[in-house]
Amino acid sequence: MTRNLTTLPLLCKLFKSVPPEEVEPLIERLGASIKTLRKGEVLFRTGFKADHFAIVLSGVLAVSRYDVNGHRNIVEQVDPMGTAAVALSIAGVERLRVSVEAKEKTEVLLFDVARVLCPGRVPDPVHLRFLRNLTINLAEKAVMLGRKISILSHRTIERRLLTYLHGQSIRNNSLKFEIPFDRQALADFLCVERSALSAEIGKLCKRGVISARKNHFELLKEVDED
């Protein structure tokens, strides 16, 4: 193994609290392997099963979905230290509806799900720590996805936006907060048009419901319409 992996505990949530000197032995025991993908190379293919999951060490993975017409649509981008196909591989999905491929030359660390979950054996404490991190990671992902659904289940831009802002307000424990998106990214997240979003933000400001300057938002009054 040519790469220094002892920094993983600091950078990758799955290795949190794993002693640096235990990283390589753990990886060894799990039979994980480093694979280098050429640009455009497919790691997990639509229609097949993923019995591994990946941690990106360098480069970028793109998670794409093929719609009814067979057209590709990038769902998610996985940067270094991010993970790919964790839920899909653990859930044992038989026929993937997404494909995972390298946007550029990419190094990944591949884990065999069967060995990670190690059915039938009692894992050592370090392995156990890894498993716990995995579980917590999945729980956090489920919570995030649930929140996104609660936004997308609203039909108007106004409601989606207010639901999102309300959530951010709770998260920051304040009526004033900044969001991690510019307008285009926010529109993408809410699954609406950027221009229509801008227009809606303008209306809400004019009505005195919110105040918005660039990334900075403020909730001005409890919405009482409806």
Add this chain to the structure above:
Amino acid sequence: MTRNLTTLPLLCKLFKSVPPEEVEPLIERLGASIKTLRKGEVLFRTGFKADHFAIVLSGVLAVSRYDVNGHRNIVEQVDPMGTAAVALSIAGVERLRVSVEAKEKTEVLLFDVARVLCPGRVPDPVHLRFLRNLTINLAEKAVMLGRKISILSHRTIERRLLTYLHGQSIRNNSLKFEIPFDRQALADFLCVERSALSAEIGKLCKRGVISARKNHFELLKEVDED
């Protein structure tokens, strides 16, 4: 403990493959407790933290979300052997945005997350089996939520419907299949109006894209528009 819990392995996915005679000892060791909720009683309250999760033994739980206006909106209903707040408690969400309450008199089995995850100790094999089930359960949930998002991220009823049907077709490995929804439930799932959905189904039939009779659907041609 007055209740017979030895049937749990057959009925509840979290206890799958746990030997029936090991159920009660495991529950004992985890310090899980049975709680009976009166109708309307709140189990997990919006704004607070859930450091337990629940398995419903009898009765029904309602997971509700309070929108920007404070109005309640039922997100999910948990029937017997279903679980509530698994992801939320494991993710350690500090301020819940949903509340969980009993729709009728309800018995739940409550698990303390800290003791289930048992940080710092190596669990016994039965406990380990339980943890694995928990992890797989979370992974399956994340996959389901991801699929729902892929549907809701489409903006038209037609696209949402076709995406859903396409997924069902893959799941059943056939162009002919039945769906587990009536029209109203399908509309709720797709987050659209029932009547508009009916109209759209009609159009797709007329255009020869699909065939639909009650629950039975068939994909007739690869959609090539766009």
Add this chain to the structure above:
DNA sequence: TCTATTCCGTTGGAATCACAACATAACCAA
């Protein structure tokens, strides 16, 4: 300063949807 670029807001027309109201069909029970 000048220019190019990116980000953001605005506008108008076309497409789509929500909503309500009604029509039809299927089903069940009295």
Add this chain to the structure above:
DNA sequence: TTGGTTATGTTGTGATTCCAACGGAATAGA
């Protein structure tokens, strides 16, 4: 059969959104 209930399809209108095109503001680089 009759009546009631539920599931589903149809229609029309108003509201909302998409989409494309444009203009202005802010920013960065030469």
